[in-house]
Amino acid sequence: MRKAQTFNEIMLDRCLHPDPLWSTLADKLAVRNYVKSTIGEKHLVPLIAVPDAFTQQVFDALPASFVMKANHGCAFVKVVRDKSDVSFEQLKQLADEWLATDFYLASRERHYRSIKPRIYFEQLLLDRTGNIPADYKMHIFTREQGDPIVLTGVISDRFGSPRHDFYDTDWKRMDIVLGDYPCSTVPAERLPNWDEVIRVATRLTEELGYVRVDLYVFDDEIFFGELTFTPGAGVAPILPERYDYEWGQLINAMPPPLARRSEGMSPGK
Structure with missing residues (x-):
């Protein structure tokens, strides 16, 4: 059987063959x-x-x-x-x-x-201006050598006029369109605690393989949202289409997960 190559192919396979820990x-x-x-x-x-x-x-x-x-x-x-x-x-x-x-x-x-x-x-959760903070959906791709690659979808004004923008590890805006929300007209400023946000996100995923970490970040605070192992359930359109393949290759190149079976992670706890 051909190994799944694209991001969506891999997510479909994960939907059918999940790790029990998920x-x-x-x-x-x-x-x-x-x-x-x-x-x-x-x-x-x-x-x-x-x-x-x-x-x-x-x-x-x-x-x-x-x-x-x-x-x-x-x-x-x-x-x-x-x-x-x-x-x-x-x-x-x-x-x-x-x-x-x-x-x-x-x-x-x-x-x-x-x-x-x-x-x-x-x-x-409300920021200092009384608004609901943005949702940072961080796709974490670990590597055999070097720091993880972190691609972050930022959903702002989720309960008003939502916008969805993507940034790379260095907070450079990318040309990715994922899902139904349009992009913002101008990129957001880099978070002052961006390095700490990446540290927190990668700490959560360092032994789990590919996973998307959702965080809420505002006023120098970082709050956990959720862990998502099959984003889009394998049917999410990613534009330009090349990213579907590139993300899949990033996952296929990742080292095998070393999922920790500690008390805090054991099923049923």
Whole structure:
């Protein structure tokens, strides 16, 4: 059988043949143990509640602002800036829809099948200007020799007019278009703590093989978002098309992962 060559081919193969460890690390609650043991608890978004059931009492105890999420897939996110603008019934209906969703059926990423769905609530992150910070989606390609290659998609104004821009390891904007969001008219300035952002991201992935690390970076703070092992589920259009092949070659040239089976990473923890 021909070895997968392009990024999307490799992601499709990963969807069908996942490492069992990915089910733990793709679980947005279970992965917190790994993050805490690897880069420290200070990089975790503070949890407000992880209820066994979402009830009126849980809703009443929530603060004035928060984010409601589910742990077993992507796009299960509801930002609540002012609790007085929503009702328990509205959020309960949404939570029930999420919990009833088998994310594996949506994308055929097999490592999601064994994740038990949970609803949880996090602190709403806002920068000094009161805006939701950008989402840094960092594709980490380790090498046998030399520093990792880091290609970062920055999604800004995600809940308004989203833009998606790509930067290389040295924060030079690239001509990549990935997904449906348009690029910004001008590149963003290099983050003052960019070197630390790269250090944190690569520390999380150094023994896992290829993985995309999502971080929130603002006001010199760095918060963990998630680990994604099959971005786009193998069907994401990458333009120009040459990057689909180039990214695939970067993955094929990577050293084999040495996934750590420590207590914080063991399935079921």
